[in-house]
Amino acid sequence: MELYNFSLEELWQRLEKGEVSSLEVTRSVFRRIAEVDNKVAAYLEIDEKGALAQAEAADERRRKGEATSPVTGIPLGLKDLLSTVGLKTTCGSRMLADYRPEYDAAVVTRLREAGAVITGKLNMDEFAMGSSTENSAYKATRNPWDLKRVPGGSSGGSTAAVASATAIATLGSDTGGSIRQPASFCGVVGMKPTYGRVSRYGLVAFASSLDQIGPVTSTVADAALLLKVIAGHDERDSTSVNLPVPDYYSNLKNDIKGLKIGVPKEYFGAGLDVEVESAVRLACRQLATAGASLDDVSLPHTDYAVATYYLLATAEASSNLARYDGVKYGFRAESADGLVDMYRQTRAQGFGEEVKRRVMLGTYALSAGYYDAYYRKAQQVRTLITRDFDEVFAGCDVLVAPVCPTPAFAFGEKIDDPLSMYLSDILTIPVNLAGLPAISVPCGFTKNGLPIGLQIIAKPFAEETLLRVAWHYERMAEWAGRRPELNGEAV
Amino acid sequence: MDYEIVIGLEVHCQLLTQTKIFCGCSTHFGNPPNQNTCPVCTGMPGALPVLNRKVVDFAIRAGLATDCQITPSSVFARKNYFYPDLPKGYQISQFELPICVDGHLDIEVDNQKKRIGITRIHMEEDAGKLVHPEHVHGVSYVDYNRACVPLIEIVSEPDMRSSAEAVAYLKALRDIVVYLGVCDGNMEEGSFRCDANISLRRWGAPELGTRAELKNMNSFRNVQRAIEYEVERQRDILDEGGRVVQETRLWDVDRGVSALMRGKEEAHDYRYFPDPDLLPVVVDEAWVEKVRQSLPELPVARCQRIVADFAIPVADAEVLTADRAMADYFEAVVKLFPQPKAAANWIMVELMKFLNEDKISVTQCPITPQGLADLLGLIGDNTISGKIGKQVFSKMYSAADNDPRQIVEDQGLAQMSDAGELAVIVDEIIDANDDKVKDYQQGKVKLFGFFVGQVMKKTKGQANPQMVNSLLKEKIG
Known part of the structure; x- marks a missing residue:
């Protein structure tokens, strides 16, 4: 087996034993990138030179017997909204086509300090707005399982890279499902930690009260290892929470006997694909055989989540994206006539359609006379949705549900119908509104060979439980470790 | 027609913190453009604000000094508008839940006391500054050194009824924030704007x-x-049967007129909403109490106490307490030399004269409270006269020498208080002025001064004047 096909966990163990070097692993990954990324198009920027230097440094670190971490010497890719010194950070937008940050995001600093190898920056929907990565200003990333289909989004580059083994693991960000949905489409593990678990410092904001960085990996154990490296308090992010970071990895094997699993009935409603439903129901039964108990539960305000989310997220985005005005950095429209015209033209030309749509929606929701009806009301409903979860979690430890009502859809299928695109986030959005941790784990394939994801949701800061349930499930799943063949033609 | 004038003031105070409100950059004024900046205060993508707790301390101070309620959980909000000096496209301010509410400030105009309500005090960040180079057209630069410098905005109720009241309120407010050490109160440089x-x-x-x-x-x-000017403008409109339009006007200092800046239609919709990057500012009782303990005595209270404790005239106390450092100096001197009236006189007459000539603050005064107290001690125990005291004071000031006793000794300025020695000199003067003694004894009492003057001349001013008086009285009647 090629080194690029190994999990982070296996490579870590081999690196620690000196059976392989980081340089070998890194070279293997870049051979893979050269081989398949022309088809998958997960990367926006590839940094082979930098990565090889980091790999050598990691090998040197091990040779000298210096402290290492599970990611020391491991080739990892980053979603292109994580600020990186030396690498462009475009956010998939024309607006930041040539923007090179002068500082590293907190998670990037942690990875660098841990000696990780950074392969490059990964494609995404512009400013993380989208569910298919079709909203990137640069390229369409393909689903490695079916090149005619989208990888999901907005972290489509991060999940497609892991699925096509062009990175051992990656980081994505999840505002309304942007890690979990593409993870389910690409058949990889994608996790959104509790809001506040991972510092957002240097993560280019879409919706600040919802954004959270998380790992995308090929196994649950890898997610546990990577989360440990990036999680923890950061003084530079006021919303980061000062709680100790448990050793997620060592606790994975603790059994799940007696664990109470809730199955929210609202997540199995109309519009749920039959194959998706049966795969998820089967997964529930498997968890029960491992000793967990299953209970039907209800989250009555689920129906309001999409509307709530699209008011709050767009309101925050309209303000967060105001800084892209052509004054300080990034794109500036040429031939503007005066200041106001420079603003207008810069933003008209620099932003794509979906970003402009959301900025306008959010601006409207915050406008004088509409604030109470939209923004304030949405905040109130957000509280109700959070309360739904509080009440349900009084009686169970985790919830299981589908990630997305359907498997990966085809290019162009939803891009002209924003509402149907928004509705594809219906099962992931409530988790962001409530700030909870959740994970997508592969739970089977459709007859057409498209991956299906199982969503597990836990209480705030119960990532340990979340990962443990996911790990036990993964062990029972026959398809774990299956890789796409990538032999179709790219569209 | 006669109208009632209604005035409310919004005052912005730049706070005297070492660092900015949401990042660690220096607030130092006058550095080269964009030197005091970082990703946070230039609004780089992904940078996040972190609240400087000192700013909250200062806001609470201002709130307590104006009898405000301190909000247990106040909220930062984003005020959204586009301008090149505003790096994020929004200003972080407070809107629905400011840190202080419901206070007041007492003023006095024409011996009439009046209470002015304070609606709210909130914390916010300042914007940067646009620089328009003089000889280059079509180009402007932005300096973000001031971006993110902390401000508090103090909003009054519309309680003022004349320009005099407005100015009295503004002066009282400035005295307070300067006294509190939260703002330097400099209106010309814009650190205190209204x-x-x-x-x-x-x-x-x-x-x-x-x-x-x-x-x-x-x-x-x-x-x-x-x-x-504005009152007259509005009066003219109303007198002609017109209606005043809601608008923002800019005062032109040079021309002494105001001009339209923007009308109501052009008013921004700031789309305030709670800033999701910052948590509510939770201030518990203990925090408020800690700030309360650290609060200096305010000018009015201090003036009253000084009058009561030291029995000096109100006018003197007002002069001494107008400046917090001066009042500290006065109290320090009195503590070392417990004759308040003498201390007050020396500070108000001699010390202030020197300081004013040099245009320096009392904090830069070369004479320490200990030095002045020692000097007053030498006068008090008749080692030197008041007149000699002024010479010594001048030497102390110019040489920054705080040892008046040594100066008196080195220069031989000590008063002659030896009765025997003085008696010999008095006898000499009487002997040498036989005729004048006779004139005096025949009723020319004014000549007494002449004899005193002669003794002083002979002793270079160092004779103890009381002793000279009594010796002369004794000898020539």
Whole structure:
């Protein structure tokens, strides 16, 4: 087996034993990138030179017997909204086509300090707005399982890279499902930690009260290892929470006997694909055989989540994206006539359609006379949705549900119908509104060979439980470790 | 027609913190452009604000000093508008839940006391500064050194009824923030700036008239002029049967007129909403209490206490407490030399004269409270006379020498108080002025001064004047 096909966990163990070097692993990954990324198009920027230097440094670190971490010497890719010194950070937008940050995001600093190898920056929907990565200003990333289909989004580059083994693991960000949905489409593990678990410092904001960085990996154990490296308090992010970071990895094997699993009935409603439903129901039964108990539960305000989310997220985005005005950095429209015209033209030309749509929606929701009806009301409903979860979690430890009502859809299928695109986030959005941790784990394939994801949701800061349930499930799943063949033609 | 004038003021105070409100950059004024900046205060993508707790301390101080309620959980909000000096496209301020509410400040105009309500005090960040190079057209630069410098905005109720009241309020407010050490109060440099909302209404009318907002008044004098100009402008409109339009006007200092800046239609919709990057500012009782303990005595209270404790005239106490450092100096001297009236006189006459000549603050005064107290001690125990004291004071000041005893000794300035020695000199003077003694004894009492003067001349001013008096009385009657 090629080194690029190994999990982070296996490579870590081999690196620690000196059976392989980081340089070998890194070279293997870049051979893979050269081989398949022309088809998958997960990367926006590839940094082979930098990565090889980091790999050598990691090998040197091990040779000298210096402290290492599970990611020391491991080739990892980053979603292109994580600020990186030396690498462009475009956010998939024309607006930041040539923007090179002068500082590293907190998670990037942690990875660098841990000696990780950074392969490059990964494609995404512009400013993380989208569910298919079709909203990137640069390229369409393909689903490695079916090149005619989208990888999901907005972290489509991060999940497609892991699925096509062009990175051992990656980081994505999840505002309304942007890690979990593409993870389910690409058949990889994608996790959104509790809001506040991972510092957002240097993560280019879409919706600040919802954004959270998380790992995308090929196994649950890898997610546990990577989360440990990036999680923890950061003084530079006021919303980061000062709680100790448990050793997620060592606790994975603790059994799940007696664990109470809730199955929210609202997540199995109309519009749920039959194959998706049966795969998820089967997964529930498997968890029960491992000793967990299953209970039907209800989250009555689920129906309001999409509307709530699209008011709050767009309101925050309209303000967060105001800084892209052509004054300080990034794109500036040429031939503007005066200041106001420079603003207008810069933003008209620099932003794509979906970003402009959301900025306008959010601006409207915050406008004088509409604030109470939209923004304030949405905040109130957000509280109700959070309360739904509080009440349900009084009686169970985790919830299981589908990630997305359907498997990966085809290019162009939803891009002209924003509402149907928004509705594809219906099962992931409530988790962001409530700030909870959740994970997508592969739970089977459709007859057409498209991956299906199982969503597990836990209480705030119960990532340990979340990962443990996911790990036990993964062990029972026959398809774990299956890789796409990538032999179709790219569209 | 006669109208009631209604004025409310919004005052912005730049706070004297070492670092900015949401990042660790220096607030030092006068550095080269964009030197005091970082990803946070230049609004780089992904950078996040972190609240400087010192700013909260200062805001609470200002709130307590104006009898405000301190909000247990106040919220930062984003004020959204586009301008090149605003790096994020929004200003982080407070809107629905400011840190302080419901306070007041007492003023006095024409011996009439009046209470002015304070609606709220909130914390916010300042914007940067646009630089327009003089000889290059079509190019502007932005300096973000000031971006993210902390401000508090103090909003009054529309309780003022004349420009004099507005100025009295503004002066009292400035005294307080300067005393509190939260702001340097410099209006010319813009660290203490004021916007005025002005409207007129018929006497007795229950509702307020339409207001205009005035900006860009950079001195007390200009606040007064601008308000008076605006009152006349509105009066003219109303007298002609017109209606005042809600608008923002800019005061032109040089021309002494105001001009339209923007009308109501151009007013921004700031789309305030709670800033999701910052948590609510939770201030518990203990925090408020800690700030309360650290609060200095405010000018009015201190003046009253000094009058009561030291029995000096109110006018003197007012002069001494106008400046917190001066009042500290005075109290330090009195502590070492417990004769308040003498200390007050020396500070107000001699010390202030020197300081004013050099245009320096008492904090830079070369004579320490200990030095002045020692000097007063030498005068008090008759080692030197008051007149010699002034010479010694001058030497102490110019040489920054705080050992008056040594100066007196080195220069032989000590008073002659030896009765035998003085008696010999008095006898010499009497002997040498036989005729004048006779004139004196025949009723020319004014000549007494002549004899005293002669003794002083002989002793180079060092003779103890009381002893000279009594010796002369004894010898020539």
